[in-house]
Amino acid sequence: MKNLVILITCFIATYCISQNNEGLLQEKNNFTHQDTLRGSITPEREWWDLTYYHLDIKVNPENKTITGKNTITYKVLKPYQVLQIDLQEPLTLTKVTQNEKELEIKHDGNAHFVTLKKQQNIGEINSVIAYYEGKPREAVRAPWDGGISWKKDNNGKHFIASSCQGLGASVWWPNKDHMYDEVDSMDISVTIPKNLMNVSNGRLKSIVNNKDETITTHWHVANPINNYGVNINIGDYANFSEVYKGEKGDLDMNYYVLKDNLEKAKKHFKDAPKMMKAFEHWFGPYPFYEDSFKLVEVPYLGMEHQSSVTYGNRYMKGYLGSDLSGSGWGLKFDFIIIHEAGHEWFANNITNVDIADMWIHESFTAYSESLFLDYYYGTKASADYVIGTRRNIQNDRPLIGYYNVNKEGSGDMYYKGANMLHTIRQLVNNDEKWRQILRTLNSKFYHQTVTTQQIEDCIIQESGLDLKGFFNQYLRSTKIPELQYSIDGKKLTYKWNNTVENFVIPIQIEINGVSQWITPTSKNKTLKLKSKNATIVIDRDFFIETKNI
Structure with missing residues (x-):
């Protein structure tokens, strides 16, 4: 459970620092009422703290619909009687109940304001059940333009997956769709045709055979999880696994791939345990031992869904067979396995409070690619790679976006951010100390949502360097020194x-x-x-x- 009062205070402080930093951020765009409802900690959000979800849905591939419900359990932080639930059109929130009583809903675009009948008293644990149905938005160019990908494999069987970073998890299920509040644990029940398999986050608890030629897969997530990290992956899957001897003991590593790709995957996915060994060295223990690690084949490129990392790099080295750095070193590893799994530490373990600070996710993870190379091929290879990625930098906008409106910063958060971190490594001038700083970030902010200011302060404190002007330079301006x-x-x-x-x-x-x-x-x-x-x-x-x- 998050201490929301502290987080909101930090959020406001970071907003003020960024917006008043001598005009370093770009001029404000025109944002809408819906942007504010999606991106801000509204009064209808701040009074309750998420503790548990049970998402229970039926996916019908033939007509591309989802029907079901989400049980939302929360702790009351202060008295209030209106609760905001987010669900994006064209899906319909059909009703919300509490204690089996249907509640009044005021619909405002993708935000839905539910008036509660029961008095909400501080400290109580209460639940509402949100029922919904319809055709969710279909992904056009997943994962960048997300939603649900309704595809078929080479054998004509359904191949379906969700992806929703930035766009928001409310594109396919009802929830409290803001990054600042992560649910403490979650159950995911998905009913699908009997000839398919669904893979979601956490551990598979059971598969129930129903009477109507369907099955229901039940998954349990024991750790806090951000909304966009929740996923469904439906296909004609084969499964294989191994046990990795990690820093916290035995880690189950499971792989779900299309059956035709099973033998290919058994060879190609050797990058996964190599990744785990390198990243536990640099960042500390994998943050979700209780939920295992999974790599799941999907019909799009890939995404960092927590403990259920999705993969679609076509079993190639590099990024779809190319080296983003031009150095040659980018062809030594499968980009999607290394990059998306790196997000388990930076995005899933350490999560930004506001998407404006998404550089925290992407800069550290883009940098992790070079650290993987460092672990196996040495410091020069690592430097060749990260320096090579500078050719992808546009310097179009600052890395930090706009707060309270669900607006991330420049795509330079990947490789400008990675090179910013590579520069800090030089300033620290001690690789073991730098490694301990990265590990400290993951232990200090373990399973937490954070602001840019918290990350800056931690690096400054642990390094002993005055980096305030440095961070302003690289995060809040487009100037290159x-x-x-x-x-x-x-x-x-x-x-x-x-x-x-x-x-x-x-x-x-x-x-x-x-x-x-x-x-x-x-x-x-x-x-x-x-x-x-x-x-x-x-x-x-x-x-x-x-x-x-």
Whole structure:
């Protein structure tokens, strides 16, 4: 259970810091009433704390419909009589009950305000049951434009999956659809045709054969889970498994793939235990031992659904067979297995309070790709890869988006963010200390939702570095620091250009092959050289631009 009062306070503080940071964020877009209802902690959300969901649905592949209900159990934090449930059109919230009494619903687009008859007293644990039906939005280009993917495999059997990051889990089931409040545990019951299998989050508890040529799969999630991490995956699956000897003991690793791909998967999925070994080294124990780890084949590229990571990279190395870094190292691993599983630590263990801070998910996970390489191929390979990904950076918008309106920042949160973290590693200048910082993040914020400010403060505290201006530079502006320098005889003159206020970091350079640190500022500084015509090489690991003037 989250301490919502503290989280809301942190949320408001982060919002104020970001919005008043000397205009570093872009001008405000035009957001709608629905954006606010979706993205803010409304009065109808803040008074109750999620404790348990039981999602119980029937999926009909033939007419692409879902019918069912979600039992929503919550703790009352303060007296209030109206509760917000989110469900996106064209699905219909047909009724909501409490204690078997139907309740009045005021529908406002995708937000539904339920007036409770029972007095809501502080500390009570209460439940409502939300019934719904209809054709959920069909994914157009999953996972980027999410919803439900209704596909068929090569044998003509149904192949169905959900994906909903950003768009929101309410695109296919009714819930409290805001990142700040994660449910403590969850049951997922899915009824489907008898010739198929559904794989969801957590552990499979039972499969019930029904009288109407259907089965119901019952899954239980023991750990807190964010809404978009909940998933259904329906297909003609084969299953194989292994036990990984991890930092917290035996970890069940299960793999669900289309039956035609079983032998191929048994060879290709060897990247999964390799991933687990590398990431437990860098980030600490896998955060969901109780719920196992699963890799599940789906008809789209992939997604970081908690303990049920989805896979659609066509059994290729790299990203659909290509190397996003251009370094060659990106073809040493299956991008989707490594990247999406990395999210188990950054997105599922540590989750952003507001999607504006989604860089926390994507920057650390994009960076995890290079750390995987570091573990198996060394620091140079890791650096080659992350530096190579700079070619994908657009510098179109800041990494932090807008708060309270469900608006993430720039797609640069992947590789600009990864290179920002790679630069911090250089500033820490001690790889073991850097590893402990990453592990501390995952232990300090274990199963929590966090703000940007909390992540910044933790890294600053653990590193002992003054990084306030640094984070403003890389998170809240589109400026890339430029090191300007010139050599006049035996004098090196240098300074930072294109920086925000208070951006002061040291940088490592080589002078005639000898490494040393300098600390530029926005004013010219000089360094006496031992000889004329010195050769200056700027360390490539720092994500900066350089200009010899």
